[in-house]
Amino acid sequence: MGTVPRGSLGRGWVGRHDDYDTAVTDTALIDPDVLERVLTTALAGGGAMAEVFAEDTVTGGATLDDGRIEELSSGRSRGAGIRVVEGETTGFAHTADLSEAGLLAAARAAAAVAREGGPGVRTVALGPLDNHGPGGRTPPESVDKARKLELLTRADEAARGAGGSVTQVMAGCGDSRRRVLIANSEGLLVQDDQIRTRFNVTCVANGDTGMQTGYDALARTEGFEIFERSRVEDIARLAAERALVKLAARPAPSGEVPIVLAGGSGGILFHEACGHGLEADHIVKDASVYTGRVGELVASPLVTLVDDGTVLGEWGYFAVDDEGCPPARNVLIENGVLTDYMWDWLRARKEGRKSSGNGRRQSYQHLPMVRMTNTYLLAGTEDPDEIVAQTPSGVYVKKLGGGQVNTATGDFVFGTSEAYLIENGRITEPLRDANLIGNGPEVLRRIDAVATDFDMTPGTCGKDGQSVPVGCGQATLRISGVTLGGTA
Amino acid sequence: MSDDLLELAHAVVAQARPGEGMEVYVARGTETEVRAYEGAVESLTSADSSGVGVRVLVESPAGEGTQAGFAWAGSLDPTVIAAALADARDNARFATPDPNVALAEPDGVTAVELDLWDEGVASTPMEEKIALALELERATRAADTRVRQVSSADYSDSRTEVALASTTGISSTRRRTTAFLAVDAIAGEGDETQTGTGFTVGRGPSGLVPHEAMDDAVRRATRMLGARKVQSSHCTVVFDPRVVSTLLGVVATALSGEAVVKGRSFFAGRIGESVAAAAVTLVDDPTDERAFTASSYDGEGLASRRNVLIADGRLRMFVYDTVSARRAGTASTGSAVRGGFAGTPSAGCRALVLAPGAKSQEEILATVGDGFYVQSVTGVHSGVNPVSGDFSVGAEGLLIEGGALGRPVREVTVASTLQRMLQSVVEIGGDLRWLPGVAAGQTLAVADMALSGD
Numbered sequence: 001m002g003t004v005p006r007g008s009l010g011r012g013w014v015g016r017h018d019d020y021d022t023a024v025t026d027t028a029l030i031d032p033d034v035l036e037r038v039l040t041t042a043l044a045g046g047g048a049m050a051e052v053f054a055e056d057t058v059t060g061g062a063t064l065d066d067g068r069i070e071e072l073s074s075g076r077s078r079g080a081g082i083r084v085v086e087g088e089t090t091g092f093a094h095t096a097d098l099s100e101a102g103l104l105a106a107a108r109a110a111a112a113v114a115r116e117g118g119p120g121v122r123t124v125a126l127g128p129l130d131n132h133g134p135g136g137r138t139p140p141e142s143v144d145k146a147r148k149l150e151l152l153t154r155a156d157e158a159a160r161g162a163g164g165s166v167t168q169v170m171a172g173c174g175d176s177r178r179r180v181l182i183a184n185s186e187g188l189l190v191q192d193d194q195i196r197t198r199f200n201v202t203c204v205a206n207g208d209t210g211m212q213t214g215y216d217a218l219a220r221t222e223g224f225e226i227f228e229r230s231r232v233e234d235i236a237r238l239a240a241e242r243a244l245v246k247l248a249a250r251p252a253p254s255g256e257v258p259i260v261l262a263g264g265s266g267g268i269l270f271h272e273a274c275g276h277g278l279e280a281d282h283i284v285k286d287a288s289v290y291t292g293r294v295g296e297l298v299a300s301p302l303v304t305l306v307d308d309g310t311v312l313g314e315w316g317y318f319a320v321d322d323e324g325c326p327p328a329r330n331v332l333i334e335n336g337v338l339t340d341y342m343w344d345w346l347r348a349r350k351e352g353r354k355s356s357g358n359g360r361r362q363s364y365q366h367l368p369m370v371r372m373t374n375t376y377l378l379a380g381t382e383d384p385d386e387i388v389a390q391t392p393s394g395v396y397v398k399k400l401g402g403g404q405v406n407t408a409t410g411d412f413v414f415g416t417s418e419a420y421l422i423e424n425g426r427i428t429e430p431l432r433d434a435n436l437i438g439n440g441p442e443v444l445r446r447i448d449a450v451a452t453d454f455d456m457t458p459g460t461c462g463k464d465g466q467s468v469p470v471g472c473g474q475a476t477l478r479i480s481g482v483t484l485g486g487t488a
Numbered sequence: 489m490s491d492d493l494l495e496l497a498h499a500v501v502a503q504a505r506p507g508e509g510m511e512v513y514v515a516r517g518t519e520t521e522v523r524a525y526e527g528a529v530e531s532l533t534s535a536d537s538s539g540v541g542v543r544v545l546v547e548s549p550a551g552e553g554t555q556a557g558f559a560w561a562g563s564l565d566p567t568v569i570a571a572a573l574a575d576a577r578d579n580a581r582f583a584t585p586d587p588n589v590a591l592a593e594p595d596g597v598t599a600v601e602l603d604l605w606d607e608g609v610a611s612t613p614m615e616e617k618i619a620l621a622l623e624l625e626r627a628t629r630a631a632d633t634r635v636r637q638v639s640s641a642d643y644s645d646s647r648t649e650v651a652l653a654s655t656t657g658i659s660s661t662r663r664r665t666t667a668f669l670a671v672d673a674i675a676g677e678g679d680e681t682q683t684g685t686g687f688t689v690g691r692g693p694s695g696l697v698p699h700e701a702m703d704d705a706v707r708r709a710t711r712m713l714g715a716r717k718v719q720s721s722h723c724t725v726v727f728d729p730r731v732v733s734t735l736l737g738v739v740a741t742a743l744s745g746e747a748v749v750k751g752r753s754f755f756a757g758r759i760g761e762s763v764a765a766a767a768v769t770l771v772d773d774p775t776d777e778r779a780f781t782a783s784s785y786d787g788e789g790l791a792s793r794r795n796v797l798i799a800d801g802r803l804r805m806f807v808y809d810t811v812s813a814r815r816a817g818t819a820s821t822g823s824a825v826r827g828g829f830a831g832t833p834s835a836g837c838r839a840l841v842l843a844p845g846a847k848s849q850e851e852i853l854a855t856v857g858d859g860f861y862v863q864s865v866t867g868v869h870s871g872v873n874p875v876s877g878d879f880s881v882g883a884e885g886l887l888i889e890g891g892a893l894g895r896p897v898r899e900v901t902v903a904s905t906l907q908r909m910l911q912s913v914v915e916i917g918g919d920l921r922w923l924p925g926v927a928a929g930q931t932l933a934v935a936d937m938a939l940s941g942d
Contacts, residue, residue, distance in 0.1 A: 076568065112614075113532045168750060282639075487880075
């Protein structure tokens with residue numbers, strides 16, 4: 001997963017929107033009568049379940065680079081993916097043709113795997129439409145393009161104003177409105193309207209030791225109103241300062257060192273150290289180091305880890321997942337003890353339980369699988385400054401980059417994008433970027449301090465070729481020893 | 489055939505208004521994916537997709553330059569294309585006018601005809617494709633008693649056709665098929681688990697060598713059993729061909745003329761200088777039919793050509809698309825890349841090959857004597873910075889002891905800078921492998937890297 005760090009911006013991650021003023025339409029993306037016929041056709045040759053996932057997504061984006069606003073981009077992706085599950089086999093087909101003929105053709109293609117014969121003719125009847133309104137107050141199409149571009153210009157000026165050594169600025173903004181409909185042969189008919197807005201800045205600074213880069217971003221499952229609370233100038237300056245500070249950076253140490261991760265530095269530690277390993281698709285295949293360990297102590301007692309798709313407005317938030325299941329606050333690890341995994345429809349069915357609301361897919365062209373939503377460590381009780389003060393020597397990571405994990409072995413890496421030496425309990429010299437490497441359960445056991453300064457960061461999580469937006473959160477914490485991959 | 493696509497592209501271009509520049513990219517594809525698990529089909533995906541990308545260029549009203557706008561849609565429906573065209577036109581009004589913004593113009597270079605289409609992708613019955621995945625899964629499970637799980641065994645193929653037309657006279661079509669078999673093996677002994685991935689690629693099912701995928705996955709997983717962290721040190725690192733392909737893909741970012749003109753490449757200003765060991769000759773050649781990414785035309789419809797980027801360690805040139813070339817005061821090198829119909833062109837390497845040496849991997853290990861053989865790396869996106877050149881990746885592999893592979897090592901990192909690594913190349917293997925991705929790979933030895941462990 002490559003995270004998109006956000007800094008200390010965009011608070012208010014818990015709370016509710018009670019001020020939606022965008023009208024909720026009660027029309028379904030596809031006529032329910034058509035859906036019933038398509039699902040009936042999909043099960044004509046047998047099959048335990050058939051599902052239509054329809055999507056109409058409109059995206060917009062613009063980049064300012066090298067002082068110029070480059071070509072704006074608008075995109076439209078509209079289509080449906082149909083799956084038929086028979087025994088342990090899933091048949092899947094997708095089409096951009098949302099006419100009844102197009103959907104029926106896709107249904108027959110998806111059903112090809114289930115032609116062994118089944119229970120005979122089975123008519124599907126859908127329940128009433130469960131329609132979720134737009135998850136944002138100011139949808140992208142209601143905002144003038146010129147207003148969005150003004151944000152880019154302001155960011156460029158702010159970044160260049162941070163110091164003469166800032167030689168290049170790239171600022172990007174993007175938004176999407178994703179309308180999805182999920183209907184299945186169990187009678188489910190649900191619709192969601194997901195609005196997402198992001199803003200990111202990358203700066204290059206040039207000094208005697210070469211070039212360095214700095215990055216910061218804001219991303220939320222909301223509309224243009226996110227810019228009422230967060231200033232693009234702050235994002236730009238943070239990105240510029242990250243690049244500038246590294247001009248004087250020395251090579252990072254090589255070998256095992258104590259690490260203090262700043263609050264909101266990108267809770268990607270947990271995303272990689274255990275998040276992926278707790279996804280049930282890895283578990284049911286015995287391809288995770290956490291398989292069969294529910295009830296066991298797998299982390300320091302300071303660790304209570306939650307995956308929570310209900311955190312309104314957060315980057316991994318939605319009203320229903322991509323299988324039509326509402327999100328939930330799922331406690332994965334409680335006081336160090338593994339309590340549960342994350343589930344989608346298919347893997348939950350195998351175990352005779354319910355989905356935990358973690359079935360997600362990149363688009364209608366993809367099959368759903370178990371994915372994280374907003375994954376965070378509950379805050380602790382210590383003072384963040386005290387944690388640093390009580391660390392005689394080590395490395396302070398103010399911002400993390402991305403990471404990667406092998407779920408079967410538990411080995412994972414995560415990169416620093418702003419880090420400093422800790423000497424005698426004080427944060428001192430900046431360090432050049434490096435990866436940290438560790439083994440999930442081992443690193444989780446070595447967490448020996450958690451502070452109160454909780455914050456979330458947005459990221460993009462990649463798995464099996466599919467990208468989905470996720471959130472990561474954590475307060476300042478210390479790991480007593482991790483291998484840092486520097487050169488010094 | 490792609491003729492109907494080209495006709496469609498021209499029909500859209502014909503709607504350009506007087507004084508308006510327009511480029512239309514039309515694509516159509518078909519894909520199949522079979523995943524086998526425990527002797528059965530876990531999932532079977534079949535899909536057709538198509539889409540269009542439209543770029544509109546207009547002169548700014550005050551004459552300061554050209555403005556470009558882009559829009560795409562995942563459909564070839566006429567009303568959807570009309571909407572994309574209108575969006576692209578509207579978007580153009582907002583771009584900063586720039587005299588260097590322009591569409592590609594035919595430059596007289598003749599496209600090399602390449603045979604990248606295997607009818608077998610379409611004609612092979614689904615049952616045979618399913619059988620390939622099932623057999624790969626079965627054989628991998630049976631290959632070694634220590635293989636305790638095969639988490640996925642996938643067959644996939646695709647057919648892609650692209651047509652590109654513009655008001656500047658660009659008119660090109662290209663098409664390509666690929667077939668792919670991949671398997672993930674999990675080996676175990678006692679409490680320990682190790683993993684290995686193997687794959688084989690071809691233009692069609694008949695070009696696949698399933699036992700190569702199986703052997704690779706099983707060997708990589710089983711030889712890692714017993715792996716430990718080691719003490720930190722500085723040593724010579726020998727990279728597996730697959731890792732080298734990944735690393736060249738990162739170096740490619742810094743060789744993009746766009747990165748250079750925008751001040752984001754550590755190679756900027758170094759043309760003619762020694763940037764690598766004398767043995768290093770790096771060529772970007774999408775006209776080589778063996779390359780996975782081979783193509784007769786680039787992403788702007790110009791003929792692909794062979795570009796020698798580094799010759800005998802000296803930096804010779806960067807790769808350019810039309811706009812970055814104009815900014816740099818030079819001509820396109822036929823190196824526009826784009827992410828399908830939803831992407832706009834940018835400058836990038838397309839099919840990199842490091843000129844192979846003469847030695848086999850065994851001979852290189854014998855020459856190196858002592859060091860670390862890296863079989864796979866992680867965190868390339870988080871630990872390698874193509875602007876600064878800082879390089880730090882997670883690694884697993886085997887120690888090189890007495891000139892041969894020794895005990896397995898995990899949970900370590902290898903680090904340096906890309907600049908220093910290029911200068912420190914001590915051996916380039918003759919074992920060139922054509923791999924999926926932007927670069928081929930062979931065994932490569934780099935001296936004096938930091939290995940971080942305990």
